[in-house]
Amino acid sequence: MSVEAHEQFEQVLEAPRKRNLRRSLAWRFWRRFRTLEQAVAIRFSSSLTRRIVVLNLGGLVALLLGFLYLNQFREGLIDARVQSLQVQGEIIAAAVAASASVATDAITVDPEKLLQLIPGKGGAPDESRPSLEFSINPERIGPVLRRLVSPTRTRARIYDRDGYLLLDSRALSARGDILRLDLPPQNEDTGNWLDRIWAAMKRSFTYNELPLYEDIGMANGNTYPEVARALSNEAKSVVRMNARGETIVSVAVPIELLHTVGGALLLSTQGGDIDAIIASERWAIIRVFLVSAAIMLLLSLLLAGTIAGPMHRLAEAAERVRRGIKSRQEIPDFTNRSDEIGHLSGALRDMTRALYHRMDAIESFAADVAHELKNPLTSLRSAVETLPIARTEDAHKRLLAIIQHDVRRLDRLISDISDASRLDAELARADMEPVNLARIVGTVVEIANHVEQESARVMLDIAAPGPGEDARKNGFLILGHDSRLGQVLNNLIDNAKSFSQPGGSVRVSLRPAKAALANGTLADGFEVIVDDDGPGIPADAFERIFERFYTDRPNQGFGQNSGLGLSISRQIIEAHGGRIRGMNRIAAGADGAPRILGARFVVWIRAAR
CATH class of the missing domain: 3.30.565.10 (Histidine kinase-like ATPase, C-terminal domain)
Known part of the structure; x- marks a missing residue:
């Protein structure tokens, strides 16, 4: 036989052994899984075990929901985001104002002197200087806006003094040129029904009710209250929620040059920025909850095992005592435990011993009563049977005296036995x-x-x-x-x-x-x-x-x-x-x-x- 034929022969013989080994391992795994499943099913069949687990996990779930609902991290994150957009908006507004052109062409602004300007003011406050009209050129400020906005992943929109949209950072190319594309529709797509349900759940976990954010597109910017306030030379921030349940933070600052408001800058966060951070924090809380829930479940099962298991054994033993007419049952001994289970076990054992002692006493009392009653009855029967055949008067009188004595003895015994039998019940009641x-x-x-x-x-x-x-x-x-x-x-x-x-x-x-x-x-x-x-x-x-x-x-x-x-x-x-x-x-x-x-x-x- 060649080497290749021998190897093929060995492989043919080895294949059934491998299949049997895999079947054996699978069978062992299945048996262990079934054993574990049966143990868990038996453990959870106890009503006390289920109550302990549900109550312990219920408190943990309530704590989780409280953290998710009352988490102050969200409020702090929104406040920090508002302040960040406020500073960012003032810087961008100053840059836009510096890039603007005066209507008379008599005054020009050097962009290199941007850092010398007061943020948001466009120049040194001097009430004696006249207010000048200036215009914002979208072609000129587009590159400046792109360089300032792109690293922050925010959306910037510039409105003129009448509230009309001049520039949207979504419509800027990589070089800052304005793209001639249609803007997104005003009503955002909320996705399928699963997305809508998830958005509703996220809205339910918000700390308070937020106004709905709608993209107005090319409509007049005065629709946004923060833009209207900015055109009135006052910065304003608003927190909203879009149809997907995502938080939107908007900050509007005036574009001001030489005490003249030439427009407004509206900065908005992307829909998922803040919610992604909040979601990561909540998922961290949920992971901690899952670990805590697993530990709580294990501890609850251990606690239930130390309570429900002994209680079940005590109940079964008490049931066996109730049914055990021919044999005497023993109550499990948990008196080494210093808790209520140990006290209950000791009380049941003492009660069972007292019960068996009372049964023994009743049996012994019945036997004694039967024996004591049998003696006078035997004597009485002998006297009554002998009385008809008595030949002398003297024997007749002696038999009558014996009958009277036995009757009085029976009467005394019955009275004392009746009193003794009522004694226990009377003392207990x-x-x-x-x-x-x-x-x-x-x-x-x-x-x-x-x-x-x-x-x-x-x-x-x-x-x-x-x-x-x-x-x-x-x-x-x-x-x-x-x-x-x-x-x-x-x-x-x-x-x-x-x-x-x-x-x-x-x-x-x-x-x-x-x-x-x-x-x-x-x-x-x-x-x-x-x-x-x-x-x-x-x-x-x-x-x-x-x-x-x-x-x-x-x-x-x-x-x-x-x-x-x-x-x-x-x-x-x-x-x-x-x-x-x-x-x-x-x-x-x-x-x-x-x-x-x-x-x-x-x-x-x-x-x-």
Whole structure:
């Protein structure tokens, strides 16, 4: 095989590989583009993201429009252009006046002495000199006008003393000769509809409304107010706008020689001169705006990602919690953030934990209620089934007594369960109000001593909260529900009396006390202490006594208590932000061994601020 054939063979084999490589690169680029497009679409699908982007970019757009509309550069540029044309016009007018010829041919002016003349005056002011008539020769002043006007890119027109056009710089040749051509039409072509729309937009961005500029052509120059003023020996400038939306600055100065006005010089800017400079400045502003908008868009997306993304995840998690009946959902943890998102995440997590805890409590309560109700029902059913087959009167009476006992127990259980089930809803609906804890304690103690006078007496001791304060009137103010707090005190006093011997005493004391909160700070509050002289609390039951349906009364008959009193009491106290605990009063016995004197329950409630 020759070398050329081998190279052709290699090219044939290489072509498919190159095509596959190009297809692979194109496919990778397409996949990346689609991934980016999907990411942007997902990001902008969030309403919060769109609002953040629109609001941020909206402020930037408003700032851009303000710059374009209120840009002082345009006004300063026009003022500078007017001053420049004023000076230029005075110089050209002086040159034209120096090139003019006196009508009597008795006076001639040397152009070399131009610099010695006062600009705009044509000579030294001397009121004693007579005013002379002079004429402006277009053929003579054409070369002078071209040399002075061409470098400035302005349009110069010379009118005689009657306002008729003598010379237009547009009609001058390169040598300054006057061209015999028709002047442009008076109404300039405004272009197609796109040009007209663009001209309307440019006119809308002008700082104020400018008069419309029209080219009068060969018409009398007195149509222009500045020319009329110049023929009256007074310089005048006017700013106009043509049909294309371009700014035209016109300055007219008198052509004066020896205090005689022989005509007027009208200098006008080209249509796009000033607007080109203004447009370049506005395009610079727009370029800065585009860069700022890109940065603002990126920052807005980053800000939205730190707000909308976590909010979306929190909303989805809350929705899963609402639908998650069989499984428990976890709220995303943003508590490491120190902003509102972190606070919201922590609040939702706490709310979810409280919700699940409440669900557990409801399930546990339902199970406990079913268990407690099942025991007397089982006993009641056995007694009822046995009653028809009882053979003796004594057995018949014992079965009736069991039935009555179980019915009373069921009635007590249902009443306590009903009260416990309504407790949460009642505490959540009712608003806490300032109440006097001393008055509640005193009322409960007084009622307890009058109801069961043959049982243990209740002694009350209230310590003064501070010097010069009336403890019973305004010294023990707390925020709470007086009826529920009275229920707690009544439960504790009844419980203490049930474990005390007839004729004994139950001691209730109220005193100020500080307690450490969960965050480690100390809070002012009050303690209510209830002491009895009973057998005390078993060593393993300091916490169990607050469980539902727990009871330990070996000296009393079975089923005399529902076991809900202390549980309800703890629930009420914790709803008030307080705490309750049980302990034993211990003293050294005769043999030195510790001896239980009785039980003590301590309730602490935070003082009202």
